[in-house]
Amino acid sequence: MHSRTATGAETEEEPLLEVSGLVTQFETYRGTVEALDGVELSVGEDEIVGIVGESGCGKSVTARSVLRLVREPGRIVDGTVRYKDQDLLDLPEGKVRREIRGREIAMIFQNPTNALNPAFKVGEQIAEVAREVRGLSREEARSRAVELMDDVGIPEAEERYGDYPHEFSGGMKQRVLIAKSLACKPSLLIADEPTTALDKTTEAQLLDLIEEMCEEYGLSVLIITHDLRVISRLCDRVVVMYAGQTAEVGPTREVINNPVHPYTKGLVRAIPRMGDEADRELESIEGTVQDLVDPNDGCRFYDRCPLATEHCRTNHPPMEEKRPDHDHYAACFEVDPS
Numbered sequence: 423m424h425s426r427t428a429t430g431a432e433t434e435e436e437p438l439l440e441v442s443g444l445v446t447q448f449e450t451y452r453g454t455v456e457a458l459d460g461v462e463l464s465v466g467e468d469e470i471v472g473i474v475g476e477s478g479c480g481k482s483v484t485a486r487s488v489l490r491l492v493r494e495p496g497r498i499v500d501g502t503v504r505y506k507d508q509d510l511l512d513l514p515e516g517k518v519r520r521e522i523r524g525r526e527i528a529m530i531f532q533n534p535t536n537a538l539n540p541a542f543k544v545g546e547q548i549a550e551v552a553r554e555v556r557g558l559s560r561e562e563a564r565s566r567a568v569e570l571m572d573d574v575g576i577p578e579a580e581e582r583y584g585d586y587p588h589e590f591s592g593g594m595k596q597r598v599l600i601a602k603s604l605a606c607k608p609s610l611l612i613a614d615e616p617t618t619a620l621d622k623t624t625e626a627q628l629l630d631l632i633e634e635m636c637e638e639y640g641l642s643v644l645i646i647t648h649d650l651r652v653i654s655r656l657c658d659r660v661v662v663m664y665a666g667q668t669a670e671v672g673p674t675r676e677v678i679n680n681p682v683h684p685y686t687k688g689l690v691r692a693i694p695r696m697g698d699e700a701d702r703e704l705e706s707i708e709g710t711v712q713d714l715v716d717p718n719d720g721c722r723f724y725d726r727c728p729l730a731t732e733h734c735r736t737n738h739p740p741m742e743e744k745r746p747d748h749d750h751y752a753a754c755f756e757v758d759p760s
Contacts, residue, residue, distance in 0.1 A: 454715065481646045485614050530603060544590065549566070
């Protein structure tokens with residue numbers, strides 16, 4: 423993890439993005455699914471924050487809720503999403519579409535193949551963004567697209583400007599998406615599982631690129647992943663999510679080295695480590711995630727937690743500072759604050 427900047431919570435500056443009490447629901451044939459229930463997170467200026475958790479914990483729904491991309495049968499029912507002192511949930515949809523999405527907050531989706539139009543050359547797709555968002559002429563937009571392709575490490579950018587998406591590998595497609603996002607000059611980049619399906623070498627190169635682009639373009643980043651190794655490699659702070667709720671928040675090194683929530687401890691124990699013997703069996707978290715159509719009133723980790731009491735089942739634990747010297751918070755009744 424780099425130490426390029428202090429975490430947003432360690433400074434007195436207002437965060438660039440602050441999500442509070444976010445609740446998002448989906449209607450299904452079985453009933454209402456509480457996909458997000460009171461999610462809390464923030465991203466400071468020049469900060470890289472990671473959201474980590476099991477599949478289905480609400481990571482991607484959080485990103486889509488921030489950008490107001492939740493569509494029927496889903497709906498955002500409560501909370502605030504403050505970006506640069508304005509609540510995005512209070513803005514008209516047209517204003518969010520014209521002024522926020524892509525321009526101020528860009529998003530890289532999980533599958534780069536689906537995010538690029540197969541019928542258009544990749545350079546033209548980048549240039550189109552520069553024309554529409556920044557008002558550049560056709561020639562200026564082309565030059566800018568080539569420059570961005572070069573910046574994100576696409577070899578022979580001038581020649582590859584005219585190639586189609588199918589002529590790029592998965593890693594190169596992700597670089598194209600980053601270049602397309604940077605054409606808008608956003609302040610915040612949301613990356614949803616950007617290393618999915620990439621080999622480890624390509625993954626490392628992509629993470630290096632995101633870090634370089636943050637420094638070069640002054641970006642803040644919210645990265646979504648199920649892999650704590652990605653978080654450890656890239657992020658200043660980490661938000662651990664479980665079953666639609668925020669379980670733990672803190673500086674990445676502190677959370678990984680000294681996790682306090684029982685769920686986070688389980689995630690950390692499941693990380694393969696250098697020097698592990700080949701026959702070592704990785705630890706797993708017993709049980710399954712609660713049915714979010716009918717969750718209990720208390721902690722959603724209750725059924726899988728070795729520390730749980732009846733109080734945990736019927737009462738929701740608040741997010742509290744457990745290690746004040748480390749800006750480390752967790753939502754658990756049974757954790758010793760010391």
